[in-house]
Amino acid sequence: MKNAVCLLVIIFVFVQCKSVKAPAGENFAIVIHGGAGTILKKNMSPELEAQYKSKLEEAVKMGYAILKNGGSSLDAVEKTINVLEDSPLFNAGKGAVFTNQGKNELDASIMDGKTLNAGAVAGVTTVKNPISLARAVMEKSEHVLLAREGAEFFAKENGIEIVNPSYFYTENRYESLLKAQEKEKNELNSGSTSFYDPFIKDNKFGTVGCVALDKNGNLAAGTSTGGMTNKKWGRIGDTPIIGAGTYANNNTCGVSSTGWGEYFIRNVVAYDISALMEYKGLSLENAAKEVIQKKLSKLGGDGGIVAMDKEGNITMEFNTAGMYRASINTKGELTIGIYEK
Secondary structure (H helix, E strand, O other): OHHHHHHHHHHHHHHHHHHOOOOHHHOOEEEEEEEEEOOOHHHOOHHHHHHHHHHHHHHHHHHHHHHHOOOOHHHHHHHHHHHHHOOOOOOOHHHOOOOOOOOOOEEEEEEEOOOOOEEEEEEEOOEOOHHHHHHHHHHHOOOOEEEHHHHHHHHHHOOOOEOOHHHHOOHHHHHHHHHHHHHHHHHHHOOOOOOHHHHHHHHOOOOEEEEEEOOOOOEEEEEEEOOOOOOOOOOOOOOOOEOOOEEEOOOOEEEEEEEOHHHHHHHOHHHHHHHHHHHHOOOHHHHHHHHHHHHHHHOOOOEEEEEEEOOOOEEEEEOOOEEEEEEEOOOOOEEEEEEOO
C-alpha cells in the first residue's frame, strides 16, 4: 500500500512538472519585414540580394541581442527599425521614396502590448528616424498621432535627431519618381485611367516593421515607411494608423503591416488579426491567413504582415510575389526570406 501511494505521488509530481509552462524569460523572439510587393528573383542581382539579406540579418540580430540581454520589446522594436531606416535599401528613413512634389514624407508608429499605449507620426520631412519620434509621442505626450510641422516641432522639443531633407535623397528613388511621372503622363495623354492600380501593385514595397516579445512576456510592434512613390495631396497610408499598420496586445499578438495602405486601412488589418484570435479563438497563423489571403485579397488589396503571439509563435503572411523578412524564434533559430514561400 505504501509503495502504491509513493508511486501515485511520483506520477502526480511528474504530470504537474510537465504541465508547467517554461518561465517567461525563456520565451523571447523577434520578427521583421522590409516590405512586400512584386519582388522577383529574376529582377534581383546576386549582389543586391546579398545586400538585402545582410541588412535584414544585421537588423534582426540587433533586436535579438537587446531581448537576450533583458531589454524591453519596445527597445528592440525601435532599435531594429532604426537599422532599417538608416539603410537606403528600404522605403523608410534614408531610402524613402519621393512624393509627386519631389519630397520625402515619412510615417511611423509603435505600440506597447502591455499598456495598449501607442504613438505615431505622419508626413515628417526632417526627422532622421521616424520610429523614434513615434515612441516619443507615445511616451512624452498625451496624444497618439502627430503630423507634419507639428510633429517636427515636437521632435525638436524632445531632442529627436533632425536632418536636412537632402539627407533622404537617393538616386534610384528619384529615378523611380521620374519614371512614375512619365508613365502617368503617357497614360493620361492616351485617355487611359488604368495607370494607378497596376503601378501601385508593382511599385509599393520597402516599408519596414518589427514585432518583438521580451523576457517579461511583453509584446511590442512598430512600422516605418516613406509611403508611395509619386503620392499626392499629402496622402498618408496605413503605417501610422494604429490597428491598420501596427497593433500590439499582450493578450493576443503584435502585428506590423506592409502593402497597399488604403486596403489595410479599410480592413483594419493589424487589429482584425488580433480580434479573430480574441473573439473567435483562432491561432495566429489561421487569423493571419484569414485576413491576408481572404479578406484583403477579396477587396483587391495586396501586401503582407509579420506577427507574433504572446507565446512567441511567429507568422509571416503575404499575398504578393515576395516580402523581405527575417526572424529569430524562441529557440534562437534565424530565418531570412525574400521571395515566395
